[in-house]
Amino acid sequence: MASKSAIRAEAARLFDRFQAAGAQPVEASVLQSADTLLDLYGEDIRSRAYVTADPLQGEMMLRPDFTVPVVQMHMSDGAEPARYTYMGEVFRKQEHDDGRPSEYFQVGYEVFDREDPEAADAEVFALFADVLSPLGLRAATGDIGILLAAVDGLNTSDRRKAALKRHLWRPRRFRTLLDRFGGRTSMPETRARLLKTVKKVGVDGVLDQAGAEIGLRDRSEVAKRITALEEDAATPPIAAGEVDILDHILSLREKSPNALENLRDIAVDLPNISGAVQRLERRLDALSAKGVDVSKLDFEASYGRTTMEYYDGFVFGFYAESRPDLPPLASGGRYDALTRVLGQGRSIPAVGGVIRPAQVLTLTEGKQ
Secondary structure, three states: OHHHHHHHHHHHHHHHHHOOOOOOOOOOOOOOHHHHHHHHHHHHHHHEEEEEEEEEEEEEEEOOOOOOHHHHHHHHHHHOOOEEEEEEEEEEEOOOOOOOOOOOEEEEEEEOOOOHHHHHHHHHHHHHHHHHHOOOOOOOOOOOOOHHHHHHOOOOOOOHHHHHHOOOHHHHHHHHHHHHHHHOOOOOHHHHHHHHHHHHHHHHHHHHHHOOOOOOOOOOHHHHHHHHHHHHHHOOOOHHHHHHHHHHHHOOOOOOOOOHHHHHHHHHHHHHHHHHHHHHHHHHHHHHHHOHHHHEEEEEEOOOOOOOEEEEEEEEEOOOOOOOOOOOOEEEEOHHHHHHHHHHOHHHHHHHEOOOOOHHHHHHHHHO
16 A cells, blocks of 8 residues: 555645646545534434544534535635635545555545536546546446436325435335335334224324333324324335336446436436436536547446435546456545535535545556
8 A cells, every 4th residue: 555645645646636627725624513414414424434522612523525514615605616626634434344444535626616517517527537547447427316306206205205315325225115115015014013003092092002201202203203104104105117117227227328318218207307317418418528438438327326425416436447446546426405405595506526546546556
């Protein structure tokens, strides 16, 4: 593994490239508010981030990424349009002892521009492709927006759609929910027993039998949850044809032009994705205008579902096919919804990505 000084020097080289492309250099504090990150990601972030306590600021986390603080900074006082670059260390717990560090450098490039989002997508991707071109990497792309639109287009309750969208980034949980909502699997036995008891004695009767309140939820909150379970049990299953269409989208892996044609055909039966498919077409045109050979560009509809939780549109990653042991050397995507959450009533289309200089060095040294 390269030394820390060598990684820092490579990070500085990439940082200079992004500044030459027009980005303004910015910095972000190593300690980030835990409240902000918990609001965004829920309690799951605790399993991935390092948590500490400050006597004045309260619970804090070592910076798990740069995107959130950069968005906060821009939404607070940034001019528009804007391009930013940054470099520094991020900190993430690793679940497996596979040699991946829990502390590593990132160099990033972010674009905030409402004029032409697809052109901004193409700008970021083409810049990363150019910077990394000497390494001969494979690029993968996807579009979380198409998946979100497909879920929104299902003929089912808003509650079920919200649950599916909330777990889109947890494929196993998403599959469990989709199979249950589609009637492919039975309701969990414990839930079935609960609802049977509710039918006999009512919600209040169930709560009376449960005894004294324990935990953070009070009686009214538990009652609302039971009522929601009753409403879900009474909701008809999602039609088998709609589940099959969603499965087809999720499994789609093609070169980009073929994927576009496939998705156009699907949009005939699931018109809710038409807008997202049109955005994909405009993006491919913008990429072609930037010199990217889209006929060779991989599109994977499910790409980004395990690692890119705040992305809601175009997503991409660059990989060394000769080194499957390495994580992606670069990744990124569009995160418009994040600017709405952090913008306190304002929002702006935004897209960006990061390069991991340690992986760049590892691959560069292997080619020498």
